[in-house]
Amino acid sequence: MNDYQQFIANVKKKTGIDLAQYKEAQMKRRLTSLYEKRGFKNFHEFFTAMEADEKLFHEFLDRMTINVSEFYRNAKRWEVLEKKILPKLLEQNKRLKVWSAACSTGEEPYTLAIILSKLMPLSQVSILATDIDENAISRAKIGVYSERSLQEVPEEIKKKFFTKEGLHYKISEAIKRAVIFKKHNLLSDPFDVNYDLIVCRNVLIYFTEEAKHVLYHKFNKALKPGGIFFVGSTEQIFNPRLYGFETEDTFFYRKIQ
Structure with missing residues (x-):
């Protein structure tokens, strides 16, 4: 060895x-x-x-675990989520079960909460956010971010949900309350089920093909039929049907079985 x-x-x-x-x-x-x-x-x-x-x-x-993240990363994809994906999901179910997997320091689940708050009362938004790194989770719970993390955030959102503190921005308590953080290892821990939406972006690229194959099946089982799996912009699934998905939009996959 x-x-x-x-x-x-x-x-x-x-x-x-x-x-x-x-x-x-x-x-x-x-x-x-x-x-x-x-x-x-x-x-x-x-x-x-x-x-x-x-x-x-x-x-x-x-x-x-890399821990490089920012709000609204690849902003056009978040626009598709807000305008096309979420309205369809909300037609099926008014209370969505949402998981932000490998959430790093929290930018992604907080972005999700902000977007969902435009479509439903924030008091009804609940997002599970998980990561393998307890350090990253601790930072996410604090909710303080550099200017660089917010470069894609629209100005009106920045004013509404962030408070400037010196060189940093603190996210609002209302958004923080909408997200529950937990430690979770994608490769070895069990997945909960019946999710309407799972977001796992910019982490699968670091896994071997064999590990990805296993994870796609696990994510599929964790979703409700018709549920959506949202991946990062370098993580296109080239044969989604192999894992029980069909392409809903670029980087969005719908569970078909």
């Missing part, structure tokens, strides 16, 4: 996270740059240090 394979085994034993399900070249490069920056010579030294230093362990999780 080489240095990296041993590291994978150690991490899985410690956390339940299976790095073997992630594309090896990308993950190895990202983690090597981290351990070299911190002065370690190999993965063995890095893991030993992580065992003793919780801060380093959280830094590893941050690096592993």
Whole structure:
């Protein structure tokens, strides 16, 4: 077993996270740059240090899970969600069950809550937001963001739902109340069922083809018939019927079975 394979085994034993399900070249490069920056010579030294230093362990999780996000990322797709997808879903059911999977630091579920608030009373909006990284979830719950995270947010939305505090913006308490954050590992934890909408964007690209194959089936089972799966703009599913989906719009897939 080489240095990296041993590291994978150690991490899985410690956390339940299976790095073997992630594309090896990308993950190895990202983690090597981290351990070299911190002065370690190999993965063995890095893991030993992580065992003793919780801060380093959280830094590893941050690096592993990327955590690059922003509000209304790829704004045109959110427009399709607001104008086409959600009105159809709301015709079927006035109280939608919504999951933002791999939600990182919260920009995505909060964007969802803002959009849903235009279509229904905010008091009726409830979104489950999950991520593998507890550090990211803690930051999401605080709800404070840099100017860069808000570059796609329309001005009227910024005025309505954000308060400027120095160089940062704090999201409103009403939007925060609409989102419930929980820790969840997509690869190993069970999925709840009967969702009307699942949003999982810009994370599947980091998984191997085998892991993606498993996840598409799991997401399909988690949706109601007719439910929608919304993916990122580099994550088109080329054979959606293989997983029980049909294309509803670009990057939106409807469950057909």
